Amino acid sequence: MPDDPRPRFYLTTAIAYANSQPGVHTLYEVIGADVIARWHRMLGHDTRFLTGTDEHSVNIAMRSAEEGQDPRTFVDEKVALFKQAEDLLGIRPDRFIRTTDPDHVRTAQELVRRAYANGDIYVGTYEGWYCPNEGFRNASDVLETARGTICPNHPDVPLQWLSEQNWFFRLSAYQERLERHFEEHPEFVQPDYRRNEMLGFIRQGLEDFSISRAGAGWGIPFPIADNGETAQREDGSWDPEAGTIYVWYDALINYVTGAGFDSDPEAFAHYWPADLHVIGKDILRFHTIFWPAMLWSAGLEAPRKVWAHGWLLAAGGERMSKSRGNFFDPGDFVAAFGSDGARYVALREVPFDKDAEVSWDGFVRRYNADLANDFGNLVNRTVSMTNRYLDRARPAPGPETDLATEWLTVLDSYGRAIDGCLLHDALASLWSYVAEANRYVDAEKPWELAKASKGGDTAADERLRDVLGNLVEACRLLGLAAAPFLPATAPRVLAQLGYAYPYGDDGNGGPPVLDELRWGAHAGEQGRVAAPEPLFPRLETEIAAD
């Protein structure tokens, strides 16, 4: 909300290319961003989280034609799959933006107009080898053979030398400003090694890039005619001669559309510039070099931070992709691990700043070790003992201080890790506390205290209540702190401990979570634990992949 006094946090993922079904490797980024969004919501920040789909391009027009559909029907179907997958994984964006949304179309056109007014776009000629299957090919990519010049991926299809009149964006004009921006804002591109790569790219010298395609394709109508006049005709339609906006001046713009550029200027002023773009490393250049220049050209600020995550790699380090078929289907994934289990294993097995090889067996091992055995069992044994020894009456945390002081350290490093987008580290610090709590059970042996208590040992009885009170508190803190990662499980943990869960389905609506995450925050409240119920049933390793 524009007049919201709370700190605001606006974050986005890249929009997914709506040309086929989603895989876990593409949703990985969205799961991670959802965790960050939920953490900010729970902190009490005015959070806006955007995901969505990129739906234009000749490629999609061709694919839809192959399937005998019009492009709109084609992308509608794909978009439904993406939304369904997000829903399955507990991902709750504040808006799912589509580049076919009318406000986005208007915003993209407006940014083109602003660039034109600023003198940053001009008509030029784009030419090069064109592969009918892939579009323009880089000169360095094509192969010279006896039969002529061919595309390495489609050796049987003849390449064509095409030259096309396009609009170009004057990226070269922004070279110095970009270098300065990188110097003055070292946090702009992260991780650091990615920032260095981009800086190296800028220093090689920047070329202008084309931002339109000729002909009336499946895309946003280019709003300006060759003569600089509007391309809109009397009846409101667009002159097909003006062509369409080409990829980046369409796709990237979604971030400002989603902040309200066209529909709600007040909201836009509030949410822009974005605090965080979470993206894959393959589109880093566009987000950290093209994008700031485009925004500056329109008189807008660059985003504050762009985070490039790594890939999930298949066995042997091979990249996962839809075309290779070596990816995990989100439906299968959630069916096996559950929504929270899927989120957890994906984010724990793959460092958010690097690539990692993953395997179904590895995910199962991780699920069993961390979720079933360590965390799930900790809650289960805690609730069981409280049931059995204290007749469900929830004891308050005792004077014991080890777990309490340790929690301060854990929570601190947990919060720092999320702020730094190191989600795997965040989980690691939380789980070090899980291990701590499990060791505490074995060290204190509540079953022996219970036996002594039954025999009339009042000191043992008191100690038993303190120990179980500490364990219940440890479980409460863990369940609540893990909520961004395990949004469906967190309420179940609290319910088993006899606590109300104050946050909504998307993490909004409760008290500032750091207040809740104080040791003993609810020490004075009476309550009864519920019957124990396993949170994460153990999986058998025999379960086969896809």
Next chain:
RNA sequence: GGCGGAGUAGCUCAGUGGUAGAGCAGGGGACUCAUAAGCCCUUGGUCGGUGGUUCGAAUCCGCCCUCCGCUACCA
């Protein structure tokens, strides 16, 4: 080719000058509240190779080998 990064236990990795570490996997044990989970102990490594600096090198320097990232219009 240029710039950057990595090579440490079966696997994933931490460790940047002072007697090799963690988690998981493997082996053994004591216990029993619990999802046959948890806890304790433990097997396992000439720290890519080589030459050097140093009292001392996984750690610093030289050379070599291997792998990876970036090196502009598919997204």
